[in-house]
Amino acid sequence: MFERFLDGKTAIVTGSNSGIGLGIAHRLARAGAEIVLNSITDRPEDHALAQNLAEEHGVNVRYVRADMSKASECRGLIEQVGRCDILVNNAGIQHVAPIPDFPSEKWDAIIAINLSSAFHTTAVALPMMRSAGWGRVVNIASAHGLTASAFKSAYVAAKHGIVGLTKVTALETAREHITCNAVCPGYVLTPLVEAQIPDTMKEYNMTRDEVIRNVMLERQPSKEFATVEQMGDTVVFLCSDAAAQITGTTISVDGGWTAL
Template sequence: MSLSGKTAIVTGSNSGIGLGVAHELARAGADVVLNSFTDRDEDHKLAEEMAAQHGVKVRYIKADMSSGEECRALIEKAGACDILVNNAGIQHVARIDEFPVAKWDAIIAINLSSAFHTTAAALPVMRKAGWGRIVNIASAHGLTASPFKSAYVAAKHGIVGFTKVTALETAEEPITCNAICPGYVLTPLVEAQIPDQMKTHNMDRETVIREVMLDRQPSKEFATVEEIGGTAVFLCSDAAKQITGTTISVDGGWTAL
């Protein structure tokens, strides 16, 4: 599944799922544009290390995904965009009647509206190139719901709907758009939560993972960032050229319940 000669832009990709996806795309031969809202030396060093590891071109471009203008500028600055992975996202947990309005606005902007802006800017570039792949990182929460996550669930359901519309608008072109719906993925952020959960529930590591953190994930195993990245690579390959407008769940059976 070689992606040699393609340029992939991955939003929110200096850590976690986004970084894992970027690594797998680079491993498949794609040049990569990393992105986040910071502009630190370590961000650019991350790009240099990925380039050296995979033998491809990797750049880091700062863009705040809460700003539609910066989302669109990211695509313009990249210069090429054969593959777009809309991954950037944040979370906040609270009851609806206690949910901070600013947090709601930020989650909708970063988790949903950013995908609209980047896609709108990327489609003309893909059409000019005669080929394109859009992969939206949704969530199991794009297909189901949990209490206290109103903004996140609304945004991820929105991403699934937006994916379908994008696919229909490009159905007769060599461009596809699909959504990956991960369940719980073992990222550094999730890993950092395990010790606190062990203390809170007075459980050992294995028990707190199985009975608390993965309560809704039937496999009782975290997905890995490499697995999410591998799914993205498949969706970008020729093997998936007739797969468009759909969701692929990588959730250990969560949405089968």
């Protein structure tokens, strides 16, 4: 879909050793960007993942561990890399519970990882982008950044916050060759989601197709999952010249969820 127009650019993708983040990293690498993968673990397989990605796309790729719940490590990730042309704030966690029963430590962790981390990484990356004269910040929000669901108070609050942070970042960089946008996916078919399907089939005594259409995608009008490749291509588009005047907005990849 895209030529290698990102040659010479360095892209940092947080929370990228699986799922959406890894899918985005693949598409950015295919477009020519050098990639920094990140997660909280530091296993041989994490570094092997970076090596495989490099070999597949012919770009430099490295893996850098950082705990996105800690401000110092968020900032240290960007500082350690030393260059950031494209920042994709993707790291996130989830917990589901009614507000009176929602553990305070879970609230704090979700706000830290899903929202505060993006502030800290952006704060360090923007001066680098200004020095280079070009930059792209893409925040992976959610349909829950635009609407809400019961029992997801911390996640919904964090994702709404990401949308607000996106707008502020865009306004502060509006007269520079830097853009900031939020991508708002609905349900995306990741390995984690795929692993949930068999147990849900047993719980509801449904077929795979019934579970997907009537349970998992109940609120997604298309009744189809978005794919990690579609998420990656959306991010690559936002890094292209075609998107140079797209900033401070949200792009929904949700099968019509937020049109309801």
